Each structure stands twice: as C-alpha cells, then as structure tokens.
Amino acid sequence: MGRYHVSILEDALEPAAWMAEITPNPDTGAIATFLGLCRAEGGRLEALELEHYPGMAEAEIGRILETAHRRWPLFGILAVHRTGLVKVGEPIVFVAAGSTHRDAAFDAVRFVMDYLKTDAPFWKREHLKGGVVGEWVEAQSKDDTARARWSDRAQDAPQSTS
Amino acid sequence: MGRYHVSILEDALEPAAWMAEITPNPDTGAIATFLGLCRAEGGRLEALELEHYPGMAEAEIGRILETAHRRWPLFGILAVHRTGLVKVGEPIVFVAAGSTHRDAAFDAVRFVMDYLKTDAPFWKREHLKGGVVGEWVEAQSKDDTARARWSDRAQDAPQSTS
Amino acid sequence: MKVKYFAWVRERIGLAEEDITLPPEVDTAHDLILHLKARGEGYAEAFARDGFIRVAADHTHITHDVSIRSAREVAIFPPMTGG
C-alpha cells in the first residue's frame, strides 16, 4: 500500500483481506483499525441500503486521509466503504492506519471515522424486518460533536470551503 | 467469543484469524482493533525476545479486560500476546473490542493497550542485527503517562493493591 | 451546468440529475436552490428546509453563500449518514 488508499465496494467488504493491505514498514510498531457494521437496531432492521455520490465519495475520503497523513506520522492509511445493500452483521466501513507508535495510529483512525460520518457523501436507508423499505437515516448531531473535537486544530481539517 | 478472551501464544500471531473471533452480535456496530508489531528501530534490531510470567500474565490481562467490560458497554473484547522470539515486522500483541458505537470500542482498546504496557508481566529483550543478544528494553515513563490518562476515573482501574 | 441530487432530495425531485442553464441572477448555491424551488412541487418539497440542505461544487463541499457559476457540476443532497 502506498501513502493512502480509498475503495468504494459494491460487494462484501472482507476486513481481514484489507487489514493485510497495511503492509508493515520495518518501523511500523502500531496498526489501529476500525470496522463499522450494520446493526439490527434491536431486531427492527434487516439491512441498510447505501447510496453514494460516485467521484465525490472517493475524492472526499481521499482528502480526509491526506489530512490524517499531514497531521500524524503515518506509514500508511486506508479507508474502504460499502455501497448498495448491506445486511445486519455485515461490514459497512473499514479504516486502518499504521505508525511507529500507537497514539498516532489510534488518533488517525478515529479522526477519519469522525470526518467520514459527517463529510463523506453516503446516505443510508433502512430496510425493515420483513422486507419493507423504510426511511432514510437522519444525520445525528452527536456526529457533528464528534467531528468538532478535532477542530481545536482546525487548520488541519480537510480543505473545503464549507 | 464469550465476554472476554485472553491468549498467550508461543507461535505466530495471525491478526486476521483473531479478528474473526470477535463474532458480531446483531447489535454490534463497531469493532476497534490494535496490532502491535516488532519494530526494526532504524535497522538496529533483528527481533525482540519476550519473557512472561505464566499464570500471572493471563490473570493480569484478564483483570484489565474485565475492567474495560465494566467501564464500557462491550459485546466482546479479546487480547492476544506473543512470547518467545518475535522478528521485525511480526505481531506482538492484538486487542479487539466490539460495541454498539465506535467511541466505546475505540476507548476500550486504547485503555487495554495502555494498561497492558505497564501492568502485564512481559519483558522484552533486544536481539540486534547480526544475531547478538542485546539489552533488556527499559520501561518508558510515557507509558505510565498514557496509563494515567484513565485514572481520573481511577475507581474503574483494574483491581490490585498497588 | 449538470446538477445532481441524492437520497431523499433525489426522490422528492424525481430526478437523479439534470442539465440546468443558469439565469444571470443565479450566483451562489443559495440562489440556485431558490431558483430550483420555483420549478415545481417536488423541488419545493425537497428544499423546504433549505438551510439543512448540503451543496457540493465539483466534488467539494461548499456553503450556500459560495458562487457556483464557474462549477461544471453541482450536487444537492441531505446531511450525510455514511461511516
């Protein structure tokens, strides 16, 4: 893997295979990862349907990863995101970062997840138990709060005019 | 996987296989992981030799995982640690936690790593390039600092009389 | 100019994308939303809470006060829910 990598997948996301993509450099001492999965929401859901904005999704995630690269000393970072129908228990997103020390790897992955939630052009719609297509998921203010925790160093935020 | 799991391994640690051990519950939305690897330290090292205290190593890691379980709402958490000779680029430790939301999963894994570094009875000795057995690695004060960041809620720290 | 719509904005308008010839008075993203709102019920419904709507110009997020006149592609969509 090079400096950073973004993939948008129509098919199953295999975290183990993507984890192997972070090939450790001889000075990589730490690899942190995050896997986001489709939750049943207490048995209410069967799946989530993910719509995305092709072209912008890759570009925006790329900007987030580049920002993480500038902000922490990383050997590599990747983000993989599903589109289409994702069943309960299946992966939606996987982020992995490698660094010399653990704090940089943990912070970079968490930063990328916080920005992905609010800035990557993906939209989820619920598919209810029994096959009924439900509502679009509403954005949560706690995700804006999570993103804001990084903004005391806002000069490092992904570049955008918003 | 049950509530928590600890393994001490004499042989290669395969992170992908251990990642699969965190079987998502239908309400698991987040799995965070950490992989610690043997670093070359700028080409100086060939390997690290890990000594451990059998019996206490499992017990102490178990106490750390139990504390994480009490402190965050987790579906499962595991920690796997190597002993013996670990070559540059090979895994030393793997920690994974599953929860409904990402903050709990991230915090639990980081907490476990911070406590593992200072409290789990393992000792590393350097094997230098060329095969010479080097010095025992010295404990770092920054690891005590990392552990201390959790102690504003010290009542939740792993129980011990120290 | 190509204008794309996503998620419930797309559904309410009934189109995934369309080509729009900007009238001279349309400068910012806000102007574009007001212009589209006048085109029919679906648009009016999609942009009812227009402060809530997000806009991107050429694959980059912009605020509503930014000019979109030089953009090749503008996208209008609800707050994002990925990750």
Added chain:
Amino acid sequence: MKVKYFAWVRERIGLAEEDITLPPEVDTAHDLILHLKARGEGYAEAFARDGFIRVAADHTHITHDVSIRSAREVAIFPPMTGG
C-alpha cells in the same frame, strides 16, 4: 514460600525460582527484598535500586509495604515492557 524472578532480576540472581523459608522478621515485600539482598552479590546487584523493583503476590501486583506472609508465591521483577 515460592519466590520467582524474571528478566534481568532472574539473570542477576542466576535463578528463575527458589523456595524461601521466611524468617519471622520478614513481613512486607520490602522486608523480603532486604532479606534477599543479604544473601549474596547477585541479589544485591538485582535489588540495587530496590524502589524500582516490582513485586507480585499470588499473581497480583502489590506495593512494597504490603505483607507477603500469607502468599503462596511471590514474584520479583523489573518494570514491565510488554504490549
């Protein structure tokens, strides 16, 4: 009582473990370290910076002021460097 040594404590003493009969005046971990220090050069070297040394009783970390008289197994070792 079984006493175990690890890492460079083990190397300096030249033993991984030994059985020790505690004299009546040895109560705390600190007392045990002082008692062992008197046993020879290796011990003295291992415990030269005794405030730096860690002690566990029956697989649980203890501070030097804790009594070890009821422990079945005590371990003495350097600060840990795992993870």
